Amino acid sequence: MSKPRHSSDIPTKTAATEIRYQDVGWRCLRAYADEVGISPTQVCPIDLVAWIIQSQPNWKPATWRQYKAAVIFILETFYPCHTEAINLLASTPQSNCRRVGRSTSDKKIKAMPADDLFTILLHLRTSRSQYRLPLSHFLMASTLTGVRPAEWRLAQLLQVKGRPLLLVVNAKHTNGRGLRRVRRLWLDHLPAEYVDIIRGWLSDIRDVRGMRSYKKFTANLSEVLRRTNLTLWPTSERHYTLYSCRHQAAANFKTSYSPAEVAALLGHATDTTAVTHYARRSAGSRTLIASREVALPAPAEEAVALVRPGKVFRPTTNSVGQPDVECGGPTFSP
Numbered sequence: 001m002s003k004p005r006h007s008s009d010i011p012t013k014t015a016a017t018e019i020r021y022q023d024v025g026w027r028c029l030r031a032y033a034d035e036v037g038i039s040p041t042q043v044c045p046i047d048l049v050a051w052i053i054q055s056q057p058n059w060k061p062a063t064w065r066q067y068k069a070a071v072i073f074i075l076e077t078f079y080p081c082h083t084e085a086i087n088l089l090a091s092t093p094q095s096n097c098r099r100v101g102r103s104t105s106d107k108k109i110k111a112m113p114a115d116d117l118f119t120i121l122l123h124l125r126t127s128r129s130q131y132r133l134p135l136s137h138f139l140m141a142s143t144l145t146g147v148r149p150a151e152w153r154l155a156q157l158l159q160v161k162g163r164p165l166l167l168v169v170n171a172k173h174t175n176g177r178g179l180r181r182v183r184r185l186w187l188d189h190l191p192a193e194y195v196d197i198i199r200g201w202l203s204d205i206r207d208v209r210g211m212r213s214y215k216k217f218t219a220n221l222s223e224v225l226r227r228t229n230l231t232l233w234p235t236s237e238r239h240y241t242l243y244s245c246r247h248q249a250a251a252n253f254k255t256s257y258s259p260a261e262v263a264a265l266l267g268h269a270t271d272t273t274a275v276t277h278y279a280r281r282s283a284g285s286r287t288l289i290a291s292r293e294v295a296l297p298a299p300a301e302e303a304v305a306l307v308r309p310g311k312v313f314r315p316t317t318n319s320v321g322q323p324d325v326e327c328g329g330p331t332f333s334p
Helices: 015-036 045-054 061-078 083-090 114-125 132-145 149-154 192-204 211-232 244-254 259-266 273-277 301-306
Strands: 156-160 163-169 182-186
Touching (some): 045 061, 114 132, 114 211, 132 244, 182 259, 244 259
Antiparallel strands (some): 156 163, 163 182
């Protein structure tokens, strides 16, 4: 029988883990505050825990475990007197979590790594589908630019003072959701052959600009990509979609740009949307396929200036660097 482990023998959280827990925990707290319409400073720990437990069916087990650990970390650090809330969350099992794979979104891969993109492009060369070339153009153009599938219909490639410029009408620009109606992506940092690929894709859809025709056209592209997934990875439960390219582009942008610049490239009004909803920076690359050349567009400077900072609440600290908290809860810096 092994000896019982003393508390000093139990591994503690690394600094990186604590930073991640704090970030995720505050995001959960802010999400709850937004949902009930109160300030984060007004959140009652027991109500937050009740909301987390009630939301469990919406999350997969892995997501639940991360949120649970992060919220417990926040409560233990900044609300240490609220033991009832802490114990309630700590004792809640994951039995009510959403079953993995039940949702269609679970089967969509939120990235398209260069190796797999290259594999898909090679396969399409042998395809007999009339959509093989347009699909190849779409995959590369969208991975380069992050343009949504629906946004290509009205996109234009211009030359401005000798510089290639892609104009994109934002698909989500109502009710303050998007940055502005049209976003501009400078393409002069891309190799010339990549600009030609974007030009080729726009040429592919020149005659299908009507909304109904365009939807049917992209639906056919999706079907060819679906069959390609099944051929290349027949046993995989997850698959690439047309939207996977935008996720990969977001990850690529994060490798070289600030959050505000990434938001401007993607058409987001705030600098936190890409962080919360898109592929991680670790999945990104500054090149496309095997090229060593920089393959990233550049955002318009005036658009970057318009990006709003997301709501970020952090506890203030006292003179010795410790959180300034009482049993009632933490104070927040503006």
